[in-house]
Amino acid sequence: MSKVQLSIPVALLIENLRSSGEPTDVIIECIKQRDFSPLLGKVKERTMDFEERCQTAEDIGDEWEEALHSGYEFKFLHINGLKRLLYFRFDRAIDRDYGQDGITLKNLHLDPGEIDTLQGLIGRQWQVIEEDHEVGSMQRVVSIKLLYRNEDD
Structure with missing residues (x-):
């Protein structure tokens, strides 16, 4: 389903x-x-x-x-919508909790459950990539990048 x-x-x-x-x-x-x-x-x-x-x-x-x-x-999510989603769902704000480089969000700290939830919401268009984990913490450092697809896909 x-x-x-x-x-x-x-x-x-x-x-x-x-x-x-x-x-x-x-x-x-x-x-x-x-x-x-x-x-x-x-x-x-x-x-x-x-x-x-x-x-x-x-x-x-x-x-x-x-x-x-x-x-x-x-269905579709642009970068500003993604930032609003991060604020509403996870209380994460740009320049406080993560940075932006073009259309990539970087240095976002989420726990594994939050990563799974986020990927489930945005996975049609965006990819959550684990970059690192904080020593002694459940938190992971992730970036969020736009998925690029071939027109043939």
Whole structure:
């Protein structure tokens, strides 16, 4: 069975709502009711246009509820979307927790579970590469690079 694929606006809506720390059932109910007031004080990006993103999900048919229950992957993800994902899901920020060199993110510290989660979300387009591990720590130093594919693939 393949994973649910979500567009950037809908996936980042979900990630921002998850950053509230509320259970999945509460998030689903807020989306269905289009009432985000219980989450607004808890999400990482309070200025996000939640209503517009819900409408986008409806318009393009993204299966957001299934994604919340069983996981998802991005259909497509640009570098700025990747940086927002790292912030929402893992609380990692550019210039504080990692650097950027062109379209590669470097020196990002994640534990093995976070690496697996991240690769599962972005693996259609990006590769998480373990560069090193911190001595005495579960943390790994990774870079994230764009996958280059042949047009024949």
